[in-house]
Amino acid sequence: MVSVSKHALDARGLLCPLPVIRTQERVAQLAPGDILEVTATDPGVLADIPAWCRVHGHQVLETRRNGNLIVIALQVTA
Amino acid sequence: MSASAPLPTTASAASTPRKAVALISGGLDSMLAAKVMLEQGIHVEGINFYTGFCVEGHTHAIRREHQLKPKRNNALWVAEQLGIKLHIVDVIEEYKDVVINPKHGYGSNLNPCLDCKGFMVKKAREWMESHGFDFIITGEVIGQRPMSQRKDTMPVVARESGAFDRLLRPLCAKLLPETLPEREGWVDRAMLLDFNGRNRKPQMALAAQYGFVDYAQPAGGCCFLTNEQYSHKLADLWAARGTKQYEIDDIMLLKVGRHLRPRPHFKLIVGRDEGENNFLNGYRKRYAHLNATSHTGPLVLLDGQANDDDLLLAARLTARFGHGRDAERVEVAVTDLSGTTRTLTVAPLPANEIPAEWYL
Numbered sequence A: 001m002v003s004v005s006k007h008a009l010d011a012r013g014l015l016c017p018l019p020v021i022r023t024q025e026r027v028a029q030l031a032p033g034d035i036l037e038v039t040a041t042d043p044g045v046l047a048d049i050p051a052w053c054r055v056h057g058h059q060v061l062e063t064r065r066n067g068n069l070i071v072i073a074l075q076v077t078a
Numbered sequence B: 001m002s003a004s005a006p007l008p009t010t011a012s013a014a015s016t017p018r019k020a021v022a023l024i025s026g027g028l029d030s031m032l033a034a035k036v037m038l039e040q041g042i043h044v045e046g047i048n049f050y051t052g053f054c055v056e057g058h059t060h061a062i063r064r065e066h067q068l069k070p071k072r073n074n075a076l077w078v079a080e081q082l083g084i085k086l087h088i089v090d091v092i093e094e095y096k097d098v099v100i101n102p103k104h105g106y107g108s109n110l111n112p113c114l115d116c117k118g119f120m121v122k123k124a125r126e127w128m129e130s131h132g133f134d135f136i137i138t139g140e141v142i143g144q145r146p147m148s149q150r151k152d153t154m155p156v157v158a159r160e161s162g163a164f165d166r167l168l169r170p171l172c173a174k175l176l177p178e179t180l181p182e183r184e185g186w187v188d189r190a191m192l193l194d195f196n197g198r199n200r201k202p203q204m205a206l207a208a209q210y211g212f213v214d215y216a217q218p219a220g221g222c223c224f225l226t227n228e229q230y231s232h233k234l235a236d237l238w239a240a241r242g243t244k245q246y247e248i249d250d251i252m253l254l255k256v257g258r259h260l261r262p263r264p265h266f267k268l269i270v271g272r273d274e275g276e277n278n279f280l281n282g283y284r285k286r287y288a289h290l291n292a293t294s295h296t297g298p299l300v301l302l303d304g305q306a307n308d309d310d311l312l313l314a315a316r317l318t319a320r321f322g323h324g325r326d327a328e329r330v331e332v333a334v335t336d337l338s339g340t341t342r343t344l345t346v347a348p349l350p351a352n353e354i355p356a357e358w359y360l
């Protein structure tokens, strides 16, 4: 049985493209199916993380905004 | 993928495409170079290096959010248009030595372009080796840039990066000696190009032919180091500290706000709009800072050492750049590094008492 493991990345205070770079480094350590939730403050991530996911074939599951905080959940694909 | 897809029984050279790693800046030239390789059936993946000086990204974060054009990272945009992967690599630490000690010197500002190209191709070579790729491509064009893209500097980059003949520049390859991918027949030299000089028309024509629209056209170069004012601020930082060093926060802050050095031992960074004030706000724990409390106005960071007289001057300048500039008295909160705040009541410094040399 495969269980989905959830991971969190704190990218608050980082300016683009650093949140994307940290996301990329983290995803490299995850397995297909894993979910990574990135929390960031630079609104640039709203464009950049989904673009990075499209380019690498990963899936954005959800984008939430909570005041200055932006949370993007993505699922790693093979 | 369907499970019934036939698996190749023998791995022939023809069935496994050769792999190239392409330096992708987000500009048109590297986009075209990658496309030329894709057209030849090469497997291409992009690599983009983040030095901290890149124009990409930050200014968006700093400026206010409402913008007509949606924010985008041009390197990622290029990769998406081409349908290739893009690996963005953090080289902030390693790049310091390139900026601080460039063997080939600087260009017209503090841009160490030739060393920078050698460094990036070297990093791409390391990536190529560790990922089982065959060669490296760049969007360089002979004669395009006075320092780094000349016929005599092309071999320097190939040699100093250790890439040698595994470095192919598809846009001007016909004007250069044959490289390994051409000799081995992985790519067809006849289909490569002979672009030369500063004229951008051939690139635009090729872009039109490929149907590329809306690509980024950076004016100066790919990074802030080609910007005269930015370089001036960096040189000032080095001079004031008496050493050519920097941290990432230093070089980020050089992109933001109005910078004034009223005394050799301190400078002020004054937010110019709400976006910059918000950005500077993120640094208030690391710098002494000032802001008017009786009127609206900017957040001002103080970098350096300041005695009481200096703080008074800083407070008068802070008042000067806010809405209380014409008031007789403005109250300014001054917070030191320990977080202790006191309020000074000051007269805003008149504009004619701010010498032009204070502005960096």
Ligand code: SF4
Pocket: B111, B112, B113, B114, B116, B117, B148, B221, B222, B223, B224, B225, B226
């Ligand atoms: S403009 Fe900047 S990034 Fe581009 S080659 Fe010169 S130093 Fe390097």
